[in-house]
Amino acid sequence: MILRPATRAELPAVLALLADEERVVDPASVTVTPAYERAFADIEADARNEMLVLVDEAGPVVGCLQATYIPGLGKGGAERALIEAVRIRADRRGGGLGRELMTQAVERARARGCGLVQLTSAKSRTDAHRFYASLGFARSHDGFKLAL
Known part of the structure; x- marks a missing residue:
């Protein structure tokens, strides 16, 4: 499996x-709005953002995540990677693809020189929490969000 930046043609599959x-949603049924087009273009143009897809050599997109690299003064001035929007296609779960996706994303961050990888997960996603813990992620902070 290959983790690489998504192309514009893969935007419906990511959405x-x-x-x-x-459940599996047919990418052909997804409406790509101008807002999605702008957001994808902004991610693509920003060296500190990546929309990454997990694919096999000839197959469809089976997973995705967004990585944002944040500069900071902590960790000796090293960037940190923020991982969001982690998904594996519903009919492909349970076969190790999530582990492959996250392992490659962490390696990508390490190769970039990041000192930390962080993510958030909704409190209701207990299976996801066990999965992230199995990868070595620790529950070290409480997160807060403010909807605008």
Whole structure:
């Protein structure tokens, strides 16, 4: 499996993964709005952001995540990687693809020189929490969000 930046042509497949965690959504049924187009273009143009997809050599997108690299003065001035929007296609779960996705993302951050990889996960996603813990992620902080 290969983890690489998404192409514009793969945007419907990424949006399909993000649309519903519990079922497979046909990318052809997804409406790519101008807002999604702008957001994807902004991610693509920003050297500190990546929308990454997990694919096999000839197959469709089976997973995705967004990585944002944040400069900071902590950790000796090293960047930190923030991972969000982690998804594996519903019919492909349970076979190690999530582990492959996250392992490659962490290696990508390490190769970039990041001193830390962080993520958040909704409190209701207890299976995801066990999964992240199995990868070595520790529950070290409480997160807060303010919807605007």
